[in-house]
Amino acid sequence: MSAPVRIGNCSGFYGDRITAMREMLEGGELDYLTGDYLAELTMLILGRDRMKDPNLGYAKTFLRQMEDCLGLAVDKGVRIVVNAGGLNPAGLTDKLREIAVKLGVAAEFAHVEGDDLTGRAAELGLGQPLTANAYLGAWGIVECLNSGADVVVTGRVTDASVIVGPAAAHFGWRRTDYDQLAGAVVAGHVIECGTQATGGNYAFFQEIADLTRPGFPIAEISSDGSSVITKHAGTGGAVSVGTVTAQLMYEIQGARYAGPDVTTRLDTVTLTQAGPDRVGIGPVSGEAPPPELKVSLNTLGGFRNEMAFVLTGLDIEAKAELARKQLESWLTVTPAELDWELARLDRPDAETEEQASAILRCVVRDPDPNKVGRSFSSVAVELALASYPGCTFTSMPGNGAPYGVFTPGYVDAQQVPHIAVLPDGSRVDVAQAVDTRALAAVADPAMPEPLPAGQVREVPLGAIAAARSGDKGGNANIGVWVRTDEQWRWLAHELTVDRIRTMLPETENLTIVRTMLPELRAVNFVIEGILGQGVAYQARFDPQAKGLAEWLRSRHIPVPQALVENQPEASPEGPSIEEQA
Known part of the structure; x- marks a missing residue:
């Protein structure tokens, strides 16, 4: 056929x-x-x-x-x-x-x-x-x-x-x-x-x-x-x-x-x-x-609960420290895992209350549902009139829910x-494959010629590069690619593992593996362990790493001035076969 x-x-x-x-x-x-x-x-x-x-x-x-x-x-x-x-x-x-x-x-x-x-x-x-x-x-x-x-x-x-x-x-x-x-x-x-x-x-x-x-x-x-x-x-x-x-x-x-x-x-x-x-x-x-x-492999890892405190206005760090100290000292039983994360979403002299607010999350996990249920979330709510000024929450307390672990x-x-x-x-x-070959890494392809030295501008990576990220168990990948050969000559040399660690501080102590795909003008990074024990474990607020690539694109990086100024004309269809030849 x-x-x-x-x-x-x-x-x-x-x-x-x-x-x-x-x-x-x-x-x-x-x-x-x-x-x-x-x-x-x-x-x-x-x-x-x-x-x-x-x-x-x-x-x-x-x-x-x-x-x-x-x-x-x-x-x-x-x-x-x-x-x-x-x-x-x-x-x-x-x-x-x-x-x-x-x-x-x-x-x-x-x-x-x-x-x-x-x-x-x-x-x-x-x-x-x-x-x-x-x-x-x-x-x-x-x-x-x-x-x-x-x-x-x-x-x-x-x-x-x-x-x-x-x-x-x-x-x-x-x-x-x-x-x-x-x-x-x-x-x-x-x-x-x-x-x-x-x-x-x-x-x-x-x-x-x-x-x-x-x-x-x-x-x-x-x-x-x-x-x-x-x-x-x-x-x-x-x-x-x-x-x-x-x-x-x-x-x-x-x-x-x-x-x-x-x-x-x-x-x-x-x-x-x-x-x-x-x-x-x-x-x-x-x-x-x-x-x-x-x-x-999916396993029930135990039970999980979360409370999120809203911190508004001045003294955000001090307010967060007070909430942490009070909640931990008031708990009658301590869960196996108790993690805090302060998201500084606030900005100074904000025009709206929401823009003046940060979020403090407390996540608890334990094999015993009683240690992360009402005994935890009720204590958090009891802080409402006894803690930092403006104390409020994003949701009311609930019982712990089971969470999974993927391996x-x-x-x-x-x-x-x-x-x-x-x-x-x-x-x-149906027979399984008999003709097999052990998986092995591919040797790095030849690097393209670097661009000549010239003026650079600090701009978001996304000004010239696209990216997509996703999850594989506890790991996340970020694929980054550009649309012209000149941009590729820059990307292949500039976007290294060390550069990723600088741009994404969360990855500083994690293993990162880079793969070059020149035919696609792309580099792929696998960041090991950033998602903990998989999506159901919810190790970070974006458990499937869906937004990880967009965070990277928003980070500033020195880019040759000529690449910033000479962007390809936007086209939803991309270059034609004739243009690529």
């Missing part, structure tokens, strides 16, 4: 736009529609659902979407592949069959399982977590599609696998077609987060003419693994080299992007603006996957079952 396969996305997370499935089905032609509903935090949420009811553990919103759209998808011949099964793909598939009967729609359903290792966690050396799910690949999805399934439900597969599976089935790729698989992984990584590929969370968002309601993305994947990223005509947002680069930089670690089916070489990715709202991704190099699978684990792939359950109920064992 030489024609590209059109694969759309209608969900980037559990809770994404509920109408997106219908919008994508009605908006234009598709061969497949996919959705990503899982994340590290989502697995914890689904684990708690399953504790309450063993019949749950899947993304319930997907059922609502299918009640609305199953008939439409079947009528249009669009096949659906989603990871909404979470911890219970079989249970979700049974519910879908009930919906089909209720609607009178003739449809075939299949699911993929084997990723749930919770019952075997101890024997695999993974401890005793609430959830333990290995990241499976795309070949179970391929089996289900080849069996004639109209809807395929999976548990924990890699985010890109729901896109790689349809492409591999459509073109009949082999397990060792690593370049083709790698190309599909890149396309999948771009579209799996939904509207982040069409302008959402985009650093240069003001260049996009209409971001009111961005459309969801589509990947047109060709038989060699190259692709074009686009969206339905008439939808909001934009697809440009910039928006696609932004998503490519999201939650990556290094130049080798490891997966269960292929290790993708991100340092071989090239982008071209192929037309309005069309970005071409050239052929990508792939390598054999590592011999181990990553496992998502990654790794197991030999051969110890993890991968099972495709076909529409007729038959079960197919």
Whole structure:
């Protein structure tokens, strides 16, 4: 088959736009529609659902979407592949069959399982977590599609696998077609987060003419693994080299992007603006996957509570110190963890009371809910008439809530079952990769020639650079890129690990790893441990590091005067192929 396969996305997370499935089905032609509903935090949420009811553990919103759209998808011949099964793909598939009967729609359903290792966690050396799910690949999805399934439900597969599976089935790729698989992984990584590929969370968002309601993305994947990223005509947002680069930089670690089916070489990715709202991704190099699978481990870490004090006007530091001293001395029991953070949001001689106020947060954690419940928050409220002048709070006291801890684990792939359950109920064992290659760092590419010395100006980094940040367990990444070769010559030399430590003081004592991606004019930084024990632990006020990149962009840095003055003309479409040549 030489024609590209059109694969759309209608969900980037559990809770994404509920109408997106219908919008994508009605908006234009598709061969497949996919959705990503899982994340590290989502697995914890689904684990708690399953504790309450063993019949749950899947993304319930997907059922609502299918009640609305199953008939439409079947009528249009669009096949659906989603990871909404979470911890219970079989249970979700049974519910879908009930919906089909209720609607009178003739449809075939299949699911993929084997990723749930919770019952075997101890024997695999993974401890005793609430959830333990290995990241499976795309070949179970391929089996289900080849069996004639109209809807395929999976548990924990890699985010890109729901896109790689349809492409591999459509073109009949082999397990060792690593370049083709790698190309599909890149396309999948771009579209799996939904509207982040069409302008959402985009650093240069003001260049996009209409971001009111961005459309969801589509990947047109060709038989060699190259692709074009686009969206339905008439939808909001934009697809440009910039928006696609932004998503490519999201939650990556290094130049080798490891997966269960292929290790993708991100340092071989090239982008071209192929037309309005069309970005071409050239052929990508792939390598054999590592011999181990990553496992998502979620554990209930204990209970957490928080009180936030508002400090207004003068003597902010002294007021904070008084509140700390009083609360700690009044507590009858001391929680295992008691952390204070003063956010100096106030400004002198402020024109509004809010602008004159700072926030003092006290966060407590303990295995015993009684030590962080009313016994803590009630004491905080008792300070109201006995503490610093103007004492008030952002919210009233509450009981402690459970919090989770995420840790990654790794197991030999051969110890993890991968099972495709076909529409007729038959079960197919899908072999794990036999041809493997241990993961290793990529040597640093050659540095570009530095710019000649000249006048510089102190400006925000974001005056010339875009960035995107995200979370991976306790680590965060920040991908930073620029749009011209001259800017790249400056960025590659200037934005070093030491410079990041200076610009982001929180990182001073943390390990930072830098990776250069010259084809994208980008550098990626992985900051280890900045998120503590993962998003559910809430180690910092931005637990998923969503705003970390924008903080970096706001920090001032000496930039050559010529780069500041000679900015490329803003264009939501990015440079054309002719301009890039």
